[in-house]
Amino acid sequence: MYAARATFERALADKSLSAWSHYYIALTDYRIANYLLAQGKKNKDRASKHLKEAAEHLEEATREDITREDAKTVAAEVCALLSSVYGRQISQSGIKGIFLGPKSGNLLKKAEQLAPDNPRVVLSAAISAFNTPKMWGGSKERAMEGFQRAVYLFSQEKPTDPIHPVWGHSETYAWLGIAYMDRDEEDSARTAFEKALEIDPDNGWVKYDLLPKVKKEN
């Protein structure tokens, strides 16, 4: 992921694609941060730096003057990912929720307006609904519906441009499994995790963390 990140950093020099470069740098930072956080508190500082970088790159991407045909797609993808990054920062430091919570919600709304059928936008909205307290608009039921809809949308997704993102299909099944676990529907959860591994056999989160938990509880 570091190699990918460095490649996208160099790609920033190509101004015509710099919004996408910022997006992909942020995506690698976001994934590195999540990986580090799953390793425990010793990596928290490093993870925070990656989340901060991710947010800065995405904020930069929103400021880019995009004249490409896919401007709307870029904006939707950037908003959805930035919303998720803010959510992750809030989970690390509650006080940030005061500032970032409303921003995260607004970004998600904007992404949904721009691309209501983008599976990553739907996935981000569902994760947000799952993790957000009821008082602030969260809903487990809406999250479940979102995960299921995202599964369908990913199965239909046919990228028209190789630069457009295609990630998220395996993650959606992982989240669907988590939502089932939350409902104590262990069998459905296991099926979802197995489906996630079918799509991406190297999904370490599912392989080493989530699936063993279902098996253990059984």
Next chain:
Amino acid sequence: MKHIPTSTTQWAKVLLLLSFAMPALAQNHAFVQGQVLDETGQPMAFVNVHITGTIDGAITDRDGRFVFFTQHMGKCKLHASFIGYEPAQQTLHLTPGDTTTVRLILRLALIQLDETIVTGSTYTTGEDETVTLSPLDVVTTPGASADIFRAFKTFPGVATVDDGAGLFVRGGDVSETVILLGQATVVHPYKYESPTGGVFGTISPFMVQGTVFSTGGFPARYGNALSSVLSMETQNMPAQKSYTLNLGLAAGSLGLNLPLISDKLGVRFTGNLSFTDLLFRINRHSSAFTTTPRGHDGNLNLIYQYSPTGRLKFFSFNASDRLGVRVTEPSFDGIYKGSSNSALHNLEWMEVFANWIMETSASLNHHTARKQLGNLDFSPRDLTLKLRTDIERALTSSGFLRLGGEIEHTDNRLRGSIPQGDIFDPQADIFELDTSYGARRAGAYFEINFEPARRIVVNLGTRADHHNLDDRFAIDPRVSARYQFTKHTDARLAWGIYHQFPDPSKYNATSGNPNLRPQRAQHRIIGLHHERDQFMVRLEAYHKPYYNLVLDHPDLNLSNDGKGSASGLDLFLKQGDFLSTRFSGWMAYSLLRSHRLQVRHIGSEIHYEEAPSPYDITHNLTLVAKMRLIDDLSGGLTAPIVGAVPVEGQGYYLPIEGPVGSERLPSFRQVDGQLSYLLPFGANHQIIFYLAINNLLNRANVLDYDYSTDYSQRQPRTTTFRRSIYFGAQENSHAIHFTRTHRLPHHPHTKRICGCTAINRWTKSRPADCQI
């Protein structure tokens, strides 16, 4: 960084081979190769190296090496970057066919102000990952009796003068430590109050989310404290219903956490009943008490989150205690009866306005007591009202500005019958006392946290306080700085002026002096801090001169002629983390030299002498060791070993011939042990059984001397408890999950550790923590 995709290395090699295999390419291109190292000379992999403004570049391999070709000729800048490090640049002059070799050094981007504690001498507890001790560490500290104050007594700079909870910091008296709960001052923070503080702290650890304890050099936001500050924060909204039941040899308690409206309105309650009779009987200590210490207290915490940015918190605390004890001294014999009632009510409002976070509170302390011994019947009462506001905003991505102000009004009333002669003589004249004192202090401060240079963080601030009984302002400039040597090691410096106003009764024109000025201290601190993984070491040296201390005066009753100083060295070593590691513990050592100008009464005359401070304890060593014996059984030992406390010599009741403080009490040594066993049952319940044995060595530590009427004989007064046992069980509902290796994300399906007694493993997945 350790695992490099083979393809990357291969790609670099292929590129290198290609570059030599293609002369035509070489004629039109320049080759750039080199190595990127960190400050210690270690190669850095995955560093992005490229020519600024182009896409020409490469990623370093496992050995930090890179190679690429470019058509960009002439003067250009080579840029190397890696997250967490400061980028490096080097100017190149490229010509076709040439190979340029460079070496770049990347330096760690060391400082992130928003996550940095600048101030030295600060120890913290709570759930955050930067804390010195977790809540679980606090309650599992043997000898601490699950009391925050007693846990902090095991830290450097805090002297063990007896087996109570009083915080005597760096040569200062217990009154020089200010206790805060939120923004409110806890005027009476101890249960069973005594001249050395009290037996326990009044605030239950289960109501506290986190604490900050500073033994010196604290910032300008804290006022009217000469030596140290203990600041506690109350719990936030309960995530779900839970309860705690505790029954021990001397206390029973009930704790409830109820979210009344999910994420909007919640309540926390704890009630505690103390009954020490059984404890004293079992440990054979009951003979001295005519009424064994007993009491009850209750805490109520209401939290109303009325909007995503606005919150109201109401905290109410009420405690009563009483005891009766036979006072048998060579000079007299009688029964002392004491009772007290303390209450604290605090309403806090937090809101965000633009980019400012505002916190405002109004608090009320109320305390009444009655003390009876012979003909003495004394009833003090005090009332303290306080209003405080703090506002804070981030200045940039790092640094902040903080401003605030407070008004504190105190009303004391002293009533009672004071015998003028022998306290037990029924014929003695009685002076009927009924007097009131009022005082008002107003203070304001600013603090700014900034980064003037790489590796340096500074906290600069000033506060001003005004007392209505003193027409002058007390101005306290304060500064602390941190210099980061490496990622894990830093040096800290602090300097500041600290004022504390005398008790209002001392301004009385009859028995005091209306012209008294605030007492003043200067803190000078230098320290080194190193922390890596589970190991932490901190070494600090300090010098604290005192000025304007209140002293008896033959003509003025009281004066500000007192002065003195405290100098010392504090060492703190900590290894491991309770439950995360099999062994954990810490060692605190303090070296102290403290002296003050003190009064010596010779006949009716007053003489002044430079002498050791009353709590000048030269060596203070505390060892805390904990071990997980089997999966759910843990044990630990705490061993405070204290040099010696100067005898309160030459006072009115102790007319020892010789200079003040010329004799020292024997060393105070004690070993306390604790065992706890966790028994989970059902889906969401657990019971913790605990057994504590205090003073394992059964040592009679001397706290003072009692004298006969003619002072020809004396006998030592020793600690109340010799070897004693305490046991009990605590049940927790709703399996309050705990892990030290993961911070809990904020969503409804995570549970915060409440208080700290509950230990369990995760039974559900932690989705937000595991998202990759």
